[in-house]
Amino acid sequence: MAVGEIYIKLVVGFPDDRKVRALARFGSPDAGLARDLYVQMCLHCKGNLTDGFVSAEQVGLLVYPLDPEHGNQLAKQLASVGLIKELSKDEAQGWLVLAYIKRNGTKEDVERLSEVRAKAGRVGGTKSRKRPVQRPPKATGKQVGNQVAGTLPNNAVSDSVSDETEVRDIQEPMVPAGEGPELTVNQRSKKLTDAYAAAVPMCKWPAVNGVVQSAIKSGHFTDDAIHDALLRLAAENRSITIDSLRTELVGAAPNGRSPQKGRTQGPPVPPREEWMHNRA
Numbered sequence: 317m318a319v320g321e322i323y324i325k326l327v328v329g330f331p332d333d334r335k336v337r338a339l340a341r342f343g344s345p346d347a348g349l350a351r352d353l354y355v356q357m358c359l360h361c362k363g364n365l366t367d368g369f370v371s372a373e374q375v376g377l378l379v380y381p382l383d384p385e386h387g388n389q390l391a392k393q394l395a396s397v398g399l400i401k402e403l404s405k406d407e408a409q410g411w412l413v414l415a416y417i418k419r420n421g422t423k424e425d426v427e428r429l430s431e432v433r434a435k436a437g438r439v440g441g442t443k444s445r446k447r448p449v450q451r452p453p454k455a456t457g458k459q460v461g462n463q464v465a466g467t468l469p470n471n472a473v474s475d476s477v478s479d480e481t482e483v484r485d486i487q488e489p490m491v492p493a494g495e496g497p498e499l500t501v502n503q504r505s506k507k508l509t510d511a512y513a514a515a516v517p518m519c520k521w522p523a524v525n526g527v528v529q530s531a532i533k534s535g536h537f538t539d540d541a542i543h544d545a546l547l548r549l550a551a552e553n554r555s556i557t558i559d560s561l562r563t564e565l566v567g568a569a570p571n572g573r574s575p576q577k578g579r580t581q582g583p584p585v586p587p588r589e590e591w592m593h594n595r596a
Contacts, residue, residue, distance in 0.1 A: 324362045325419040326355070338397040350390040353379055354399055354413070361416050365423040368416035370400075372409045432515040433551035439544045505529045508543055515550040524556045537565050 330336060331351070339347040356378040357370045375391050376384030391411050394400045403412040421429075509525040524546075531542050545564040546556070554560055 322362055324358050326358065335397045335399050339393060342393050346390065346393065350393045353387065353390045354394055357413050358416055361413055362420055365426055367422050368413040369403060369405050370411050370413065375411065432547065436547040436551040439547060501529055501532050504532055504539055508539060508546060511543055512546040512550055515547060527556050527558050527561050530558055531561055531565065541565060
């Protein structure tokens, strides 16, 4: 994706949509011209952040070199099959692209994502601060006995990013010394997943949380590195899977990123299969 380029979301089955196919009743070439006008209207809405509104005057420009009257006729054909509807906005007559916001979001959504990308860029350019290693105090025999007796409760977490999320129980070890307060894996992953969900409100939280827990339990990445990687994936509108997060953390993707990004000092990062086994 080139810097500065803007894209719209259009389902690949668009030509076969029943409303689009209904344009056939207007015959050739109007059916094809109306379909092209619909795409042009979507592009105009995204480029100008109009929340799906296209003025009647703009329709005349979008159909050039056809005359404006022909463009108005094509818009009425689109309205007759339910793809757009006539609307008056700020005393200007025009048309509302009905499915635009559902697939491409509002102006507010776009501006929020832009802020997330800017934040991710700032975070990505800042090196993670290294914390001094703190050795835990030596436990007494009585303390060890109490820790063994007070076993941690099991907590169900996601092990898959599919809709049918597989769930299994794990026991949550405490964070390593030097990572801050004594937090469980669930508490750490919840904090990271909530940060991602703030950037991508419609994400599948349990699935993302399961992937984050895999990264934490691998023992190769700091929470800061995982946080930064999640924000970069959100900014680039990429899905969260074990492979995508691992690639973003290790930096081994063929996208020009330097290797070993976000890693702490330690043994080489294990392959995906071993990473997943570390969750058990």
